Amino acid sequence: DSGVxxxxxxxxxxxxxxxxxxxxxxxxxxxxxxxxxxxDQGLQFLIQYYNGEERAKGNILERFSAQQFPDLHSELNLSxxxxxxxxxxxxxxxxxxxxxxVLTFGAGSRLTVL
Amino acid sequence: DAKTTQPNSMESNxxxxxHLPCNHSTISGTDYIHWYRQLPSQGPEYxxxxxxxxxxxxxxxxxxxxxxxxSTLILHRATLRDAAVYxxxxxxxxxxxxxxxxxxxxxxxxxxxx
Numbered sequence: 001d002s003g004v005x006x007x008x009x010x011x012x013x014x015x016x017x018x019x020x021x022x023x024x025x026x027x028x029x030x031x032x033x034x035x036x037x038x039x040d041q042g043l044q045f046l047i048q049y050y051n052g053e054e055r056a057k058g059n060i061l062e063r064f065s066a067q068q069f070p071d072l073h074s075e076l077n078l079s080x081x082x083x084x085x086x087x088x089x090x091x092x093x094x095x096x097x098x099x100x101x102v103l104t105f106g107a108g109s110r111l112t113v114l
Numbered sequence: 115d116a117k118t119t120q121p122n123s124m125e126s127n128x129x130x131x132x133h134l135p136c137n138h139s140t141i142s143g144t145d146y147i148h149w150y151r152q153l154p155s156q157g158p159e160y161x162x163x164x165x166x167x168x169x170x171x172x173x174x175x176x177x178x179x180x181x182x183x184x185s186t187l188i189l190h191r192a193t194l195r196d197a198a199v200y201x202x203x204x205x206x207x208x209x210x211x212x213x214x215x216x217x218x219x220x221x222x223x224x225x226x227x228x
Contacts, residue, residue: 002157033215043158043218056215090157094214102148103216105157 003027004106006091012112018079021109025072025093031055032074033094033103034066038087049074081113118202123223126192134187134222136202141182144207148216149176149187151198158201158218161187165207197226 003026013019025032034046045058049068060066063081068074078085088110092103119137126132138147149161162169162176164185169176175188189196201221205214 002159004157031214035218042220043152045215045217048215050214058215092157092216102160102163103150103158105159108157 002104002106004091004093004104006089006106006109008109009107010110010112012114013081014114015081015083017081017113018077019081019111021076021078021089021091021111023074023076023091023093023106025074025091026104029093029095029104030072031094032068032072033092034060034074034076035090035092035105036087037090037108038084041087043090046076078111083113086111086113118204118219120200120202120219120222122220123225125225125227127227128194129191132189132192132196132224134189134200134202134224135184136186137184138202138204139183141204142206145204146207147176147178147182147185148203148205149174150201150203150216150218152201152221153195153198161200163205192224192226194226194228197224199223 005024007022030051033048036044046060047066048055052068063079066076088108090105090108092105094101094103146163146165148163150158152158162174164176177186199221201218203216
């Protein structure tokens with residue numbers, strides 16, 4: 001157990017639907033990062049939050065949004081789902097974002113869009 | 115981001131040492147060298163990191179070239195559980211707003227032969 005909790009572990013839904021993925025960071029960590037990993041792509045950075053504020057954005061689609069709440073948990077919302085959104089979604093956390101600090105990853109949420 | 119170059123794949127025999135190379139010829143003076151690994155169906159896992167000096171921890175050793183343009187991750191005695199994709203990543207050590215994420219390349223897929 002890494003200390004980063006992601007729910008749900010598995011999710012199957014249909015095209016056009018909307019889902020929410022949840023992440024609880026490791027205790028004491030202020031930064032949360034979201035990554036997407038599909039079969040034909042590597043780990044793609046989506047977005048980062050630090051203490052409730054958006055810190056950096058990667059290749060996140062407009063149909064996707066995220067937020068970090070006062071208790072530091074984060075949610076990734078995926079809407080108007082397409083077949084290509086099927087992927088593993090990982091959340092990671094760190095104390096702060098400097099280069100010496102390490103990221104701790106959760107076990108991931110596997111999304112299947114049918 | 116400064117880039118790293120790793121072999122796509124490597125094989126090693128069980129219970130023998132493994133040396134995983136990484137080239138980073140454009141590394142800057144403030145870049146830390148991080149190694150993560152991803153076991154099958156799991157989230158990435160921190161292995162080790164360093165700046166200039168060689169580093170050891172319970173998982174591995176990191177040997178950094180004197181000019182810092184290359185590094186080697188050393189697994190002293192590989193087991194079947196070490197079969198994973200290993201990622202070498204450079205991370206700016208300065209607290210750089212908006213540039214704190216990890217950027218994953220394709221990594222090296224390590225296969226352990228029983």
